[in-house]
Amino acid sequence: QVQLVESGGGSVQAGGSLRLSCAIFGYTHRSYCMGWFRQAPGKEREGVAVIDSDGSAGYAESVKGRFTISKDKDSAKNTLYLQMNSLKPEDTAMYYCVADRAHCLYKAGFYLSTAAYNYWGQGTQVTVSS
Secondary structure (H helix, E strand, C coil): CCEEEEECCEEEECCCCEEEEEEEECCCCCCCEEEEEEECCCCCCEEEEEEECCCCEEECHHHCCCEEEEECCCCCCCEEEEEECCCCHHHCEEEEEEEECCCCCCHHHHHHCHHHCCEECCCEEEEEEC
């Protein structure tokens, strides 16, 4: 049973930084595509950033240059991170950790589609004030 548990959300002023963590339990496959999605009130869930087991990563245009996704190389820790810098009020949302055993599908931006992921966490709230 795969379980994803997010932490690290909170409130911050515009221009500030936060680091989200996602503890991954029960995932035993060598290959993966893992990442972060977010959903603001009244809006659709959207992909933010993903990382593949081959080391490649992909980002939404809105966060490129500000957010960085990474994953512990120590398999015993198995934690996914999202470093968020230069935060803006429009980054306010519930952030979800996601995972799937297939490699990230970068073609046509499918890696940013909710349909690409079978495993989801419960979310952690990020609020950015102006």
